[in-house]
Amino acid sequence: MADGGDRDLAHDESRRLRTLREYRILDTAREPGYDRITKLVADLFDAPIALVSLVDDCRQWFKSSFGLDVPETARDISFCQYVIAESEPVMVPDAQVDPRFEQNPLVTGEPHIRFYAGVPLRAYNGAILGTLCIIDRKPRPTLTPRELERLEDFAAIIMAEAELHRAGIERDAARHMLERALDFSGVATWQLDPRTDALRWHGAVAELWGADYETALATAEQAFARIHPEDHGVVRAVLDESIANGTPYAVEHRILHPERGIRWLSIRGDWDVRTNDAMLTGVSIDITEQRNRRDNDTILMRELHHRMRNLFATVGAIISLTRHAATDVDDYVERISSRLDALNRAQNVLLGANFLTGSMHALLREVEAAFPRITWSGPDLELPENAVVAMALLFNELATNAVKHGALASEQGDVAVDWTQEADDVPDRQFRLTWTESGGAPIAGPPNRTSFGTLLMERSVRNNLGGTIERRWEPGGLVCTITLPARWRDA
Structure with a gap:
C-alpha cells in the first residue's frame, strides 16, 4: 500500500509540474495586474507581506510580492508546500509554537514569519500551482470563514489572469502551427x-x-x-x-x-x-501541375484517337490485301491472324510506354516470346509509333516465312537479329539491321513469285521507314539486311 501511495504521489506531482509549465509563467517579469492584487490583499488584511507563490520542483518562486524583496526561496523550507501537500488552505497562527515551523530559517531569521495564511491557486484541471498567501511578523488569530473566502476569491482572480495568459499561449501556438501547416500544404x-x-x-x-x-x-x-x-x-x-x-x-x-x-x-x-x-x-x-496534366491528357487523347485511326486503316489494308493473296479461307484466316498478332505486339510495346513511342528491346522481347528460337542483340532505341508498327509487321513476316519455309521449319534452325546505329557525329548516319537464318534445310534460291508478305515488308521498310531492304538466300538460310536513316534516339 505504501509503495502504491508513493507512486500515486509521484504521478500527481509530475502532473502538477507539467501543468505549471503549461502556463509559462515561471521566471517571467513582474506584471501590474498581479502586483495590484498583492497590494490590495495586503491592505485588506492589514498584512505586511502578501505573495503570489508558484511552487516548482525545488523552489517557490514569487510571481508577485508585496513587502518582500527576495524573488524565491527553497521549496523544502516553504510554508506553501504544505498547501500543495494538503490540497487545501493552510493557516499558522504562530509559527514559533508550531512543530512544523519552529526551526524553519524563515521563522528564526528573515523575514521572521509568525503568522501565515495561504490558499491554493488551482489550475483548470485541479492541479495546485502555488498559493496566494499573507504573512505577518507577529502572531495573529486564524482567518474567519468570511476572510478566508475573500482570500480565495482573490486567488480565483489570480488564476483567471493566469488562464488568460495560458489561453493566449495556446492561441499563439495554434496559430503558429496552422501557419506552418499552411506553409507545408x-x-x-x-x-x-x-x-x-x-x-x-x-x-x-x-x-x-x-x-x-x-x-x-x-x-x-x-x-x-x-x-x-x-x-x-x-x-x-x-x-x-x-x-x-x-x-x-x-x-x-x-x-x-x-x-x-x-x-x-x-x-x-x-x-x-x-x-x-x-x-x-x-x-x-x-494547380499548375494539374492543369499541365489536364492539357497533356487532352493532347494524349487526341494523339491516341489519331493512332487508333491509323491502326484501323492498317488493319483494313491488311485485310483487303491478304484477301487477294490467300489461297483459301483457312489460309486467309491464318494470314490475317498472324498479322493481327504482329499489330498486337506493337500495341503492347506502345501501351507499356506512353502510347506514342516504344522500345526496340521491348518489341524484340515480344517477337522472341512468339518465336522462341529468335535471338537478338543491339542498342535499345526509342521508336515512334509508326516505326513500332512497321518493324512489328516486318519481323512477323520474316518469322512467319522462316517457320514455313526457312530455318525455323527445322528443329535445328534458328535466327539471329543484330542491329547497330552509327554515332551522332557521323554524316548521313545509318541504322542497319541484319536477319540471319541458319541451321535449316538448304535453300535452292529465291521464291518463284513475290508474295504479299514480301510486298508488305518492302512497303514497311521503304514507305514507312524510308529505308532499303536486301534479301540474300545463302546456303545456310535467308540473310535480310535493312538499312534506314538513323533517326531514333537511345531509349
Whole structure:
C-alpha cells in the first residue's frame, strides 16, 4: 500500500509540474495586474507581506510580492508546500509554537514569519500551482470563514489572469502551427476588405505569389498587376459580381510569378459578415501541375484517337490485301491472324510506354516470346509509333516465312537479329539491321513469285521507314539486311 501511495504521489506531482509549465509563467517579469492584487490583499488584511507563490520542483518562486524583496526561496523550507501537500488552505497562527515551523530559517531569521495564511491557486484541471498567501511578523488569530473566502476569491482572480495568459499561449501556438501547416500544404490564405481594397495574407504566400508579397500585394489592385493580362477580364468580372451580390468568389487564372514564371492558381473565397462590415476571405492553391496534366491528357487523347485511326486503316489494308493473296479461307484466316498478332505486339510495346513511342528491346522481347528460337542483340532505341508498327509487321513476316519455309521449319534452325546505329557525329548516319537464318534445310534460291508478305515488308521498310531492304538466300538460310536513316534516339 505504501509503495502504491508513493507512486500515486509521484504521478500527481509530475502532473502538477507539467501543468505549471503549461502556463509559462515561471521566471517571467513582474506584471501590474498581479502586483495590484498583492497590494490590495495586503491592505485588506492589514498584512505586511502578501505573495503570489508558484511552487516548482525545488523552489517557490514569487510571481508577485508585496513587502518582500527576495524573488524565491527553497521549496523544502516553504510554508506553501504544505498547501500543495494538503490540497487545501493552510493557516499558522504562530509559527514559533508550531512543530512544523519552529526551526524553519524563515521563522528564526528573515523575514521572521509568525503568522501565515495561504490558499491554493488551482489550475483548470485541479492541479495546485502555488498559493496566494499573507504573512505577518507577529502572531495573529486564524482567518474567519468570511476572510478566508475573500482570500480565495482573490486567488480565483489570480488564476483567471493566469488562464488568460495560458489561453493566449495556446492561441499563439495554434496559430503558429496552422501557419506552418499552411506553409507545408502549399495553401495561401487571404482576406480582402472591399472598402479599403486592403489584402492580408497568411500561409505559403511567397511560394504561390512571390517573395515580395508583403509590399507588392498589399491591395487587390496590386494583386491584379500580377495576374496574367489575358485573365484580367475574367477575374475582374467574377470579383465584381461577388462584391455586388455577396456571392462566393471562385476563379482559376494565371499569374506572372516573379521567381517561377507563369503559374496557374485556383482561388476560392466567401464572405465573413461582421456587425458593420464584411470581409472576403479565401484560399489560393497552385494547380499548375494539374492543369499541365489536364492539357497533356487532352493532347494524349487526341494523339491516341489519331493512332487508333491509323491502326484501323492498317488493319483494313491488311485485310483487303491478304484477301487477294490467300489461297483459301483457312489460309486467309491464318494470314490475317498472324498479322493481327504482329499489330498486337506493337500495341503492347506502345501501351507499356506512353502510347506514342516504344522500345526496340521491348518489341524484340515480344517477337522472341512468339518465336522462341529468335535471338537478338543491339542498342535499345526509342521508336515512334509508326516505326513500332512497321518493324512489328516486318519481323512477323520474316518469322512467319522462316517457320514455313526457312530455318525455323527445322528443329535445328534458328535466327539471329543484330542491329547497330552509327554515332551522332557521323554524316548521313545509318541504322542497319541484319536477319540471319541458319541451321535449316538448304535453300535452292529465291521464291518463284513475290508474295504479299514480301510486298508488305518492302512497303514497311521503304514507305514507312524510308529505308532499303536486301534479301540474300545463302546456303545456310535467308540473310535480310535493312538499312534506314538513323533517326531514333537511345531509349
